[in-house]
Amino acid sequence: MAIVLVGVNLLFERVFYFMFGWWGKGLEVDLGSGEITVKQLPREILEMYLGGRGLGVKLLWDYLPAGIDPLSPQNVLIFAAGPLTGTRTPAAGRHAVVAKSPLTGTIFDGNAGGYWGTALKKAGYDYICFKGRAASPVFLMVRGERVSLENADFLWGKNTGQTMKLLGDRFSAESKGTFKYRFSCIGRAGEKGVAFASIMSDSGNVCGRGGLGAVMGSKNLKAIVVGGGKRVPIADDDVFARYRRDILRLLVASPVSSKGLSSFGTPVLVNLINYMRLLPTNNFRSVYFPEADEISGEKIRDNFERKKKACYGCPIACKARAGEMEIPEYETLALLGPACNNSSLESIMEINTLCNDYGLDTITTGATLACYAEILGKNLQREEMLELIRQVGENEGAGAQLAGGSAFLAAKRGKPEAAMQVKKLELPGYDPRGALGMALGYATSNRGGCHLRAYMIGPEIFGKPKLLNRLTLADKAGLLPVFQNFFAAMDSLVVCKFVTFGAGEEELAAILGSVTGVYYSAQDLLRIGERIWNLERLFNQREGFSAGDDTLPERFFQDSADGYAGGIDRDEFLRALREYYFYRGWTEEGIPSAEKLAQLEIEV
Amino acid sequence: MWREIDRFGRKLVQYGLAHSHFGNISVRTGDGLLITRSGSMLDEIDENMVVHCHLYKEDCFDTIASSETIVHRRIYRQTSALAIIHVHSPYAVALSLLNGEDYLVPRDTESKYFLHRIPLVTGGVGSAELAENLAEALSQHKAAIVRGHGTFAAGKILEEAYVNTCSVEHACKVHYLCTVSAF
Numbered sequence: 068m069a070i071v072l073v074g075v076n077l078l079f080e081r082v083f084y085f086m087f088g089w090w091g092k093g094l095e096v097d098l099g100s101g102e103i104t105v106k107q108l109p110r111e112i113l114e115m116y117l118g119g120r121g122l123g124v125k126l127l128w129d130y131l132p133a134g135i136d137p138l139s140p141q142n143v144l145i146f147a148a149g150p151l152t153g154t155r156t157p158a159a160g161r162h163a164v165v166a167k168s169p170l171t172g173t174i175f176d177g178n179a180g181g182y183w184g185t186a187l188k189k190a191g192y193d194y195i196c197f198k199g200r201a202a203s204p205v206f207l208m209v210r211g212e213r214v215s216l217e218n219a220d221f222l223w224g225k226n227t228g229q230t231m232k233l234l235g236d237r238f239s240a241e242s243k244g245t246f247k248y249r250f251s252c253i254g255r256a257g258e259k260g261v262a263f264a265s266i267m268s269d270s271g272n273v274c275g276r277g278g279l280g281a282v283m284g285s286k287n288l289k290a291i292v293v294g295g296g297k298r299v300p301i302a303d304d305d306v307f308a309r310y311r312r313d314i315l316r317l318l319v320a321s322p323v324s325s326k327g328l329s330s331f332g333t334p335v336l337v338n339l340i341n342y343m344r345l346l347p348t349n350n351f352r353s354v355y356f357p358e359a360d361e362i363s364g365e366k367i368r369d370n371f372e373r374k375k376k377a378c379y380g381c382p383i384a385c386k387a388r389a390g391e392m393e394i395p396e397y398e399t400l401a402l403l404g405p406a407c408n409n410s411s412l413e414s415i416m417e418i419n420t421l422c423n424d425y426g427l428d429t430i431t432t433g434a435t436l437a438c439y440a441e442i443l444g445k446n447l448q449r450e451e452m453l454e455l456i457r458q459v460g461e462n463e464g465a466g467a468q469l470a471g472g473s474a475f476l477a478a479k480r481g482k483p484e485a486a487m488q489v490k491k492l493e494l495p496g497y498d499p500r501g502a503l504g505m506a507l508g509y510a511t512s513n514r515g516g517c518h519l520r521a522y523m524i525g526p527e528i529f530g531k532p533k534l535l536n537r538l539t540l541a542d543k544a545g546l547l548p549v550f551q552n553f554f555a556a557m558d559s560l561v562v563c564k565f566v567t568f569g570a571g572e573e574e575l576a577a578i579l580g581s582v583t584g585v586y587y588s589a590q591d592l593l594r595i596g597e598r599i600w601n602l603e604r605l606f607n608q609r610e611g612f613s614a615g616d617d618t619l620p621e622r623f624f625q626d627s628a629d630g631y632a633g634g635i636d637r638d639e640f641l642r643a644l645r646e647y648y649f650y651r652g653w654t655e656e657g658i659p660s661a662e663k664l665a666q667l668e669i670e671v
Numbered sequence: 672m673w674r675e676i677d678r679f680g681r682k683l684v685q686y687g688l689a690h691s692h693f694g695n696i697s698v699r700t701g702d703g704l705l706i707t708r709s710g711s712m713l714d715e716i717d718e719n720m721v722v723h724c725h726l727y728k729e730d731c732f733d734t735i736a737s738s739e740t741i742v743h744r745r746i747y748r749q750t751s752a753l754a755i756i757h758v759h760s761p762y763a764v765a766l767s768l769l770n771g772e773d774y775l776v777p778r779d780t781e782s783k784y785f786l787h788r789i790p791l792v793t794g795g796v797g798s799a800e801l802a803e804n805l806a807e808a809l810s811q812h813k814a815a816i817v818r819g820h821g822t823f824a825a826g827k828i829l830e831e832a833y834v835n836t837c838s839v840e841h842a843c844k845v846h847y848l849c850t851v852s853a854f
Contacts (some may be wrong), residue, residue, distance in 0.1 A: 320796040322709050327734025339731040365730050529735055530710030533692070534720075604710050 087302035088150035088583035089113045090191050094214060096207060098286050099140060099199030102442040103214050108193065114585055115668065118149030118174040118193055121559030121599040123165025126196060127174060128602055130492035133609045137169040137278075138201035138260055138285040146187065146251070146291065147195075149561035150583050153188030153299040153379075154307070157314050157570075158563035160185045160379025161273050162268070167610075168277040169285075170262040170431070170472050171491045171515045174606040177279055178561055179251075180378035180386075181272030183293065186249035190295025201287035206234075206252075209293040219289040225257040226254040226424040226460075234292060240293070247650040248294040254426030257284035261470040264433035267423065271386065271393045272378065275428040277492065277514060302584030317569035318382055323529050324568045328385045331364035332373075333397035336496070338363045340401070343528065343537075344630050345501040347494070348405040350437035351487045351620075354628040358410035362400050366412060383565055395429070396444045401496030402433025407440060407447060414449040418456060425460030431472055432456060434493030438473040441485045490515035490616050494566040499623050500631040502527045504535065504543040507643055510617045511547065521550040531568050540639050544646035552596030559599060596668040601651075601659045605671065614657035617644060672698055672705055673721045679833045680713030683758055688840055689713045694758040694821070695737035698829060699747050702726045706736050706743055713758075738797040742823070745802035750810045752825035756832040759821035762843035767791050767818045769850070775816065775842070778849050782842035789839055790815040814839045 092112065095106050108122075116125045123145040135141040144166045151159040162184025168175035187195070190209050197207075204219035222230050230252045238248040249269055257280035258262040262355045264280030265273050267357040274280075283289075301307050327335040340346045342357035360366060367373065373394060377384035387394040395403070395415055399422075403415045422429045431565025436455065440447050447455070468476050473493050477486035487494045492515025499506030508521035518524060526546075527537035535546075553572055557564060560579065572589040580587050607616075624637045648655060652663035664671060676696050683689040683696075694713050697706035703723050707713065711720040722732045724740055726747055735739055743755050766775060774788040790808035792815055795803025805823050808815035814824035814833045822839050826832035 201831065316795070319798065322736060322738045322740065322797065323734050326729060326736075326741070327731065330729050330733075331731070335731045335734050339734060342731075532710075534708065534710040541839055551798060575831070 086113070086583070087111065087300045088154070088579075089118065090188070090193050093147075093192050094197060094209070095196045095198070096216070097199050098197055098201040098205065098216070098288060101201075101216055103216070113150070113193070115595065115598065117556065117559035117595055119147050119161070119178065119559040119561035120164035120165065120555065121595065122147045122194055123163055123176055124174060124599055124602050124606070126194070127165055127167070128606055130196070130198070131167060135167065137167045137172065137282060137332070138199075140286065141169050142282055142285070143289075144197040144279070144282050144286065145194055148184045148188045148193055149559055150579060151560045151562055153185045154264045154301060154582055155311060155380050156562065156578055156582070157311065157318060158381040158383065158566045159377065159560065160381065161188060161561040161563060163558060164266060164274045164279050166279055166282045168279070168514070169260070169281050169342055173490055173514055173612065174603050175277035175279065175514050176558065177276050179266070179268045179272045179274040180381070180560055180563060181249070181269035182247070182379050183249040183251050183268040183272070184561065185379045186247065186293040186295060188295075188299050189245075189297050189298050190293050191431060191436070193589055195291065195573075197286055197288060199283065204287050204289050205286070206292060209291070209295070211295045211297070212574035222252070222289045224255065227252055227426050228424050230254070230290060231267070231270055234290060238292060244296075244432065246294055246296040248292050250290055250292055252290035253280040253283050254424060254460070256425040256427045256460045257557070258289075259460070259470075260284060261427065261462050262461060262470070262472050262475070263428040263435075265426045265428045267426055271376070271423070273423065276517070277428075280426045282436065292421055296536040301582050304583050307578065307581040310574065310581050314566065314570045314574050315382055316576065317574065318544075318566065321531065321569040323531060324383050326567055326570075328383050328565060332385045332387050332394060334364035334367050334394065334400055336364070337400055338365060339528070340397075340496065343501060343611040344628070345498050346405050347401060347496055347498050349408050350406055350441045350485065351494070351498060351622060352441075352626070352628070354501055354631065356405035356410070359405065361410045362412045362415060364402045367394060378563070381563065385565065389416075392416050392420055393423065398496045399429040399433065400542040402430050402437065402493075406433055406437040407452070409449075409452075411449060414452070417449075418452055421453060421456050425456070427456065430495050431457065431493045434487055435469050435473040435476060438477055438485045438487065439469060442477065442480045442482050461527035471524060477586065484621055487620050487622070488516050489619060490612070492516045497524065498628065499619060500628055500635055502537045503635065504537065504547060506619060506635060506640070507540065507543055507547055508551070508649060510619050510644065511551075511647060513600065513607060519564060520554060521547055522554050522567070523547070523550060525550075525567060529568065532571055540643040544643045545650050547647060548597070548600075548650050549593065551600055552593045554596070555599040556592045556596035559647070594667070598669060601663065601667055602669055604659055606668070608658065614648075617657060672700070673716060673718045675829050676705070676707065676721055678714035679756065679829050680707070680716045682815040682833065683716035683756070683836070684712075686837070688760045688836060689758040693757075694795070695739050695743070696829070697737075697743045697755050700724070702739075704743055704747060706740055708735050709737050714783075716731060725780045732792075741797055741799065742802045742805055746809050746823070746825060749806035750825060752809060752827075754826045754829040754832040755781045755823060757821060757823045758836060760836070760840040762847050763816050763822045763840055764819060766843045766847050767816045767820075769847075775846065777842035777846060779842060782845070786813060786838055786842060788812070789842065791818050792816070794820050796820070816843075843847045
């Protein structure tokens with residue numbers, strides 16, 4: 068096993084290359100040759116793309132040729148922190164992972180909380196980029212400036228729980244004080260190439276969607292261990308402290324962050340979304356689940372002793388455990404529960420634990436099971452679901468068809484209409500018929516059916532920053548790009564979306580400036596987000612995606628659901644889509660115009 | 672009931688006692704309270720802009736209810752109030768910043784008769800500390816002012832809470848004008 072030590076932190080580097088917030092360098096790991104190099108990043112790239120998602124998208128665009136198989140060695144897998152990661156900015160302990168997705172074929176980024184991203188920054192790097200494929204299983208070991216590829220035979224074949232334990236046993240003795248090793252790994256689903264395999268960071272922090280875990284597995288990369296003791300340099304500590312206090316105060320004043328999420332976690336949404344007739348039930352054939360209360364945040368509070376968990380620097384602490392089990396997130400509850408006609412909280416918790424152990428995205432797992440149940444014309448029982456998930460995780464038996472996701476399964480079974488997906492990414496826990504900004508957001512998302520790209524749940528459900536009428540498309544086409552751009556920037560800082568229930572782009576631009584020493588206005592932040600969004604769009608076009616992919620499953624245009632007679636008006640939707648392209652500065656075919664690209668300083 | 676909330680919401684905005692989407696209104700409903708949603712405007716209330724929350728425990732509707740729901744809940748549990756109005760009325764806010772005492776003593780006769788003294792309390796927006804301080808103050812007074820923030824007024828019906836809100840603002844306006852003219 069080749070072990071390569073990378074260069075020391077040279078004095079001239081600090082003198083001539085000093086930055087605040089960023090280190091200005093990343094690790095590039097060629098798994099085929101075992102070569103590890105430290106790459107210096109030009110300051111202008113960091114200032115234009117920030118980090119996290121933005122940096123990953125830029126690197127992927129530069130490195131990846133068109134048309135490659137996402138599970139081939141040619142794919143590139145990038146883990147990236149942002150300029151705020153590792154500082155005490157509220158809820159900024161996140162990192163992004165970017166690659167071409169084996170599930171969707173689009174560019175794809177996910178991000179996860181916990182402590183791994185902070186550890187990467189404390190080790191002195193902004194990103195790690197993996198290319199090629201190792202001849203045998205390896206894990207990357209980052210001890211500050213000492214970086215090596217290690218033999219992972221003892222981890223291969225293990226699920227995430229066991230992998231974390233083995234890594235913990237091996238490295239916990241070396242963790243001292245603020246120097247702690249943090250782990251990211253895949254389970255067997257990632258090893259077996261399941262198209263929606265996830266990546267687990269620390270314990271219970273999942274980079275869930277899009278099959279990025281399968282990309283990791285295809286490279287024979289089992290885990291990444293990072294540890295470091297550096298302090299992320301901040302340009303002005305006093306100003307930073309002031310802006311941090313401003314954001315904390317806003318989070319306390321917001322009932323979403325300080326009450327709902329803090330008290331219940333995301334399961335608080337179950338009863339609320341059901342009340343609003345948005346809860347995907349019976350594979351999106353209904354929007355109301357009569358037994359929702361059985362799996363609600365209130366039920367969990369009343370029946371379990373919740374032990375709250377917080378990601379690095381987060382005052383909200385929305386995650387929780389009950390004994391040895393993670394409390395499922397809302398999306399997991401919605402897709403493994405009502406979408407599958409399942410009202411057993413215990414079974415959802417059991418399935419969630421199994422999915423996390425195998426390293427499976429619980430949204431796609433639930434949606435694919437719901438699709439399968441519709442195709443079979445029956446409800447799946449607890450034991451059936453558990454057995455199917457084991458088979459999916461192993462990519463064998465009946466599970467092999469499900470392992471490609473719902474679009475693949477439904478096509479194979481000759482019932483494509485049963486797959487509730489956009490660009491092959493399964494829809495999350497909000498029926499688009501009852502939130503039309505969200506509907507347009509799903510359709511235009513660069514990574515497929517995702518609620519997090521525009522996060523219209525803020526204005527359409529919670530009234531943040533301002534309550535919008537969720538039952539109309541009017542004015543949404545103009546607003547949607549703003550939200551998409553904003554969250555592209557948020558994913559690049561990398562800050563949790565829940566911060567936006569209190570703070571807006573003004574506060575985040577201000578704190579970014581105090582950390583980096585580079586002045587950013589709120590408009591600058593949105594412009595960066597717009598640059599990232601357009602580059603993602605270009606990537607997808609290069610892969611063959613077009614305006615025809617910006618749509619929703621037919622069900623939502625045809626079927627009535629409680630209170631939504633006749634579904635979404637197709638003409639109105641198409642009109643809003645055309646308006647959306649106009650507001651984006653794109654052609655009628657949804658292609659970014661040359662003027663727009665020049666304005667965003669994107670060179671093609 | 673949302674129509675009553677709408678009626679008084681419009682009056683509050685019309686007379687300059689509330690602005691933009693600040694301020695909130697609630698009514699006690701047995702073991703619950705009907706309260707305006709976070710982000711709603713008091714002169715644009717409809718049935719979708721109010722939400723029903725439990726009086727004795729948080730539930731999912733706290734997530735979309737006014738950020739001050741914790742305060743309303745505590746007041747209902749600790750006092751005989753059946754309706755509460757909170758606004759950021761300007762003279763009350765200004766005077767609370769100019770006055771360092773724990774109470775404001777009105778100067779005009781009517782306010783002296785009906786309000787006696789107006790407590791000035793502290794606490795962050797939507798905080799447990801504010802809830803406790805206001806519940807304590809409103810267990811003995813019709814209304815109180817949160818320093819630098821605004822008024823909370825209680826009543827048996829919304830009209831009474833509205834009258835108390837107006838009375839506090841009037842008392843503060845007179846007090847302020849007297850103070851200014853003394854220079």
